Amino acid sequence: MIRIYNTLSREKEIFKAITPKKVNMYVCGPTVYNYIHIGNARSAIAFDVVRRYLEYRGYDVKYVSNFTDVDDKIINRAREEGVDEMTIANKYATAFDEDTLPLNIRPASVRSRATEVIPDIITFVQDLVTKGYAYESQGDVYFRAKKFHGYGILAHQDLAEMEANAAGRLNDEEMTRKEDPIDFAVWKASHSEEEISWQSPWGKGRPGWHIECSVMSQKYLANTLDIHGGGIDLAFPHHTNEMAQSEARTGQKFVNYWMHNGFVNVNNEKMSKSLGNFTTLHDMLANYDDPMTIRYFLATTQYRRPINYSSETLEQARGALDRIRTGYRNLLFRMDNAVVGSDSTIEDEIKQHVRDFEFAMDDDFNTPNALASVFELVTLANTYTDENEVKKATAELLLESISTMMGIFGVDGLADRSELTTEQKSLLEARVVARQMHNFELSDQLRNQLRDLGISVEDTATGQRWKHER
């Protein structure tokens, strides 16, 4: 039984899929006007973990996400660089795919761009106008927020308050275009020949920000979604508006479980351009040699909690991940002389830790608790490695359990699979001989040589072991 915290009810609710063993989930993707930052990566990772765990639990998950490729920020960026909007969008959409790959973020089942669904958007907006939920005004089309019963409940905002705030913010011109300050644009008129636009019943223009997600989720999934996710800042206005539009059009509940991930702060401050602490994933990957540590770091805090990113917290993550990797490799090393058979006591313990892991993940994807079970397994792996006799089936079960759980976090490559050079191999062989002859001076010298070549050597009861130093 999986429980999920629903932003709408502010409670953990028992998860029940609309169709048994199938999950339709939609996660808001980035606006492709720049490289994604570490916060975008966190969001993508959080929902990648949700997806992986649901699949582990036997659900067939259809995961739809978007690229917002038409929007003010893209238009501005294009103007700055003197290129057209699609050049910008294509560049950063490609960069998204390239940068999320080393973090092991699985591609969406469907990744759609706003510009690919323009006809659907226009139809959607027309429906809203027909139903009286939207109105045209000077080429723009606005949604009548107040006509939608329950507007703002997702973000738990007070309607009158929002209205007053919005009124204070808008200029006179905007006020005259809108019937009410809290109305939001579903279609925006084009004001310049140069900017990208499409022909519509209301003249040339482009979609409002929120409409694409409503359209795509309905087009690629269904009227009612099992799960809709995104950053907590999207609860208002983005998801609030999506919900209003979608439910206004279909008359059906839009989303069963609203999930929102917490922010990534940098050195305890909100990441923002004005503070100069805006860290793109692109730069981070270029300056850090272990992407799996980044993945581990971002995946192992509970998704609703904020993460504080600093060089110190990242290094701590690396140390913790190294403990898991080492335990895994320690056991893998013993596989060579493992004997046929199994140890039922050990296997019972393994199974208990796996159950604990599942129990933690079932509780709103409590990754820190789940991780504790992984560490229990690692300790078990290490103590088992120290035994005189290791049984093959049991060792395999341990290895498999650890890699499966880490795989749910999206952390792969626990074993060191890189090859040795001929030089490294011969040095290692020479060192084995030196040690057999108790020539420790030579063996220490060879160990230093190997270290300089990036190989660390350890002596164990069952022989010499090496690994690549990172």
Add this chain to the structure above:
RNA sequence: GGUAAUAUAGCCAAGUGGUAAGGCAACGGUCUGCAAAACCGUCAUCGCCGGUUCGACUCCGGUUAUUACCUCCA
């Protein structure tokens, strides 16, 4: 101002009405030719003040601090 969230050891981070998981770091020990890895052990009374209770860190009230959202930022 409104609405929320958070406050647990040097750091990160769980958790529960009955006296605090896990990890990093540190220290002591075992093992080792040395080392490494590993193992064993040590290391907090849960922001502050009240209240409820046989008993609270866990519930209630207040208070302080930090953070977020309040129209386009994940």
